[in-house]
Amino acid sequence: MPLSTLRLRFLVASLLSVSFLGALDHTVVSTSLATIAGELGALELMSWVVVGYTLASTVLLPVLGKLGDVLGPRRVFLASLVIFLLASLACGFADDITWLVASRVIQGMSSAGLQLMSQTIVANVTTPRERPRYLAAIGAAFPIAILVGPVLGGAITDYWGWSWVFWINIPVGVVALVLAFIAVPRLERGQIPRHYDVAGACAFTLGLVFLVLGVTWTAERSLGVQAISALAVSVVALMAFFIIERRAPEPIVPLRFFANRTIAAGTALSAIIGVGLFSITAYLPTYFQMAYRISVTVSGLVPIATVLGMLVSNLLTGWLASRTGRYRIFPIIGTCMGAAGLFVMAWLPIGLPLWVPMIVMGFVGMGTGSFMSLIVAVVQSAAPANQTGSITATVNLVRQVGSTVATAIIGGTIGSGVAALLPAGMDAANLTPHAVHQAPPETQDVVAGIYGAVFSPIFIALAVTYAIGIIAAVLLPQGRLADEPQSTRPEVSETLSA
Structure with a gap:
């Protein structure tokens, strides 16, 4: 679906903004972790502020990719952006670690939608020849976020408080949302599957969650039994996933x-x-x-x-x-x-x-x-x-x-x-x-x-x-x-x- 030059520029600006938000939210938190853990009194659960975000964003990738094909990438993109902003707001208001980790999980889930649909939308509005240039521009968000995220997170925490590490997403995200409503076209929806691959999605989620838990616990000598058990569950679930995907009429992968x-x-x-x-x-x-x-x-x-x-x-x-x-x-x-x-x-x-x-x-x-x-x-x-x-x-x-x-x-x-x-x-x-x-x-x-x-x-x-x-x-x-x-x-x- 060809777009006018002006609309394409608005589209790239919107996609780059949200891609940067998703990437930045992973790196900006790193320098704030010690402060967050100290103020919420949960040093032993500090890593889950990062792990919850990463795990959720990884697990949801194939599910959201399939939804983008079925419902259209515009719907999934806009819904993900709105949820991401609401989750950012909730993270800033968290007064205990459970609230914060839960909000970070939701934030990670929506971040997966932003990352995926940005690339999918570009694929739908450009030819294969044009695509590398635009994907490279959007892909630049990740290395830029690595460069500025830790410094920005430290400065915000020192001068405004750690809540603003999350709230800073709101003004940028609102601007990106307005641009997205204007620039993201209503792309043709895919064919509605007769059988959505629920079994495959569940097996994949179970396998990946226990895989990440297992390799994470492996580094802790006191958690050796838990690590072995988690990896065993992961192997069984992922084997089931591959069997399901080979037989499913509409596989998520x-x-x-x-x-x-x-x-x-x-x-x-x-x-x-x-x-x-x-x-x-x-x-x-x-x-x-x-x-x-x-x-x-x-x-x-x-x-x-x-x-x-x-x-x-x-x-x-x-x-x-x-x-x-x-x-x-x-x-x-x-x-x-x-x-x-x-x-x-x-x-x-x-x-x-x-x-x-x-x-x-x-x-x-x-x-x-x-x-x-x-x-x-x-x-x-x-x-x-x-x-x-x-x-x-x-x-x-x-x-x-x-x-x-x-x-x-x-x-x-x-x-x-x-x-x-x-x-x-x-x-x-x-x-x-x-x-x-x-x-x-x-x-x-x-x-x-x-x-x-x-x-x-x-x-x-x-x-x-x-x-x-x-x-x-x-x-x-x-x-x-x-x-x-x-x-x-x-x-x-x-x-x-x-």
């Missing part, structure tokens, strides 16, 4: 689409982004604080360099792909850059000037950004128009699940690895950056060596992940993104011209 090489390879590349880079970003500051003996503030420069590289290449490759129609070369180059950069990180000597790892991780970020949003456009172009929401949800789902699971595994590896290598007399529980920096030089050398030894195999494992991504990128078929809208036929279509 269309497994038959993976017979299409573009969709299979593109989905694998999306998962590699979550596992290979998003999972390690949160731990980089700790690594540099301990191994390079720098302050907390300075340690944030390396993730910033990574995200800046991601932002620049995301916008550049989106523009180039729309201009030329070519797409295959970008994920090939990007995965090679990611693998090379992470292998270099594994072998960098401890104590080099900080600008060296900043350049290396910026290189990794550029490689990842070169196909981060582009691969969504490519996969959308290989699916029929009436399944755009479902296939977009699937691509985002594997990325978030990969990131969540890998983050938990890396966290557990760091915790157990450092504790196992510490010499007698040193307690891992008291091993803070401040304490290490105040210790004698020989102690600092020991701790730096331990962190180098623990992180080196992690970097190698992530480099191997990107190396596997090179194979997936090479398996993408040759071709160019088409200048015409994709087919609306129910079977998988290839809108890639030779």
